[in-house]
Amino acid sequence: MRDLISIRMRASFKNAHISGAERICKKEKVSQIINELLKRPKFYDFISIKTEEVKELEFIKMPSIRSFDFKSVEEARAFAKVLLEKAGIKMDIANDVIELISKGAAFGKNMRGAMLIDIDTGQRLEEDKEKGIRTIKVDWEDRDLAKQMLLSSGYKITDRALDALALVSKNIRCGVIAEVCWSDDVDYTTGYVVVNKTYYRINPMKNFGDPFGGRAYFIKAENLENIVDCLRNKAFLVRLKE
Ligand code: PML
Numbered sequence: 595m596r597d598l599i600s601i602r603m604r605a606s607f608k609n610a611h612i613s614g615a616e617r618i619c620k621k622e623k624v625s626q627i628i629n630e631l632l633k634r635p636k637f638y639d640f641i642s643i644k645t646e647e648v649k650e651l652e653f654i655k656m657p658s659i660r661s662f663d664f665k666s667v668e669e670a671r672a673f674a675k676v677l678l679e680k681a682g683i684k685m686d687i688a689n690d691v692i693e694l695i696s697k698g699a700a701f702g703k704n705m706r707g708a709m710l711i712d713i714d715t716g717q718r719l720e721e722d723k724e725k726g727i728r729t730i731k732v733d734w735e736d737r738d739l740a741k742q743m744l745l746s747s748g749y750k751i752t753d754r755a756l757d758a759l760a761l762v763s764k765n766i767r768c769g770v771i772a773e774v775c776w777s778d779d780v781d782y783t784t785g786y787v788v789v790n791k792t793y794y795r796i797n798p799m800k801n802f803g804d805p806f807g808g809r810a811y812f813i814k815a816e817n818l819e820n821i822v823d824c825l826r827n828k829a830f831l832v833r834l835k836e
Pocket of ligand 1: 752754755758775776777778779784785786795
């Protein structure tokens with residue numbers, strides 16, 4: 595547990611968010627990880643890499659995973675909405691949130707972090723509608739092993755999915771009830787919904803070439819402060835077995 599460092603990267607181009615990543619690693623691996631993260635965004639004119647010592651840390655489990663492929667974005671999004679509805683989210687709220695992500699939830703641009711949605715009213719609770727809230731200070735205890743294990747279990751897991759799974763594991767632990775997300779990368783069409791501690795990989799949540807994507811976390815409004823504190827300040831490593 596000692597000598598662990600949290601590293602976070604975010605890159606942008608012409609003020610538009612391009613890429614972000616979270617890692618927690620031993621002190622001696624910091625420069626290697628920074629080098630890897632520098633290669634992560636396809637292009638950028640701004641990159642920020644922050645490191646911070648991890649003082650306290652907890653281990654968490656990953657959610658179960660299920661994968662679904664559809665013929666069209668419309669069918670995929672309809673399925674996403676049904677999942678959200680089954681988790682108690684009203685259809686018009688699920689609709690509005692998916693519509694917002696698909697048009698750029700930061701006044702027509704992609705947000706840097708996630709929207710926080712009151713699960714009962716659909717109201718946006720994040721303070722800053724451009725930045726949103728970013729889940730930080732989380733990683734896999736053993737990233738290579740996690741990738742190997744998921745691949746050998748038949749999941750066509752990508753590095754992007756591995757990152758998303760780590761974030762989702764922390765979000766669940768912090769009190770996020772449901773989540774919907776797809777990438778803002780024009781070449782990546784798989785997205786996901788998280789409900790009942792299950793990560794539903796859904797493809798295609800958008801068409802190739804579409805620049806819009808983002809994340810929405812559904813929460814109980816009365817838990818806002820605790821959830822934001824947890825997402826920002828508590829450090830977690832996802833452990834494969836307890
Ligand atoms: C992102 O952070 O760009 C979104 C990642 C979505 C991953 C979906 C998956 O492949 O499971």
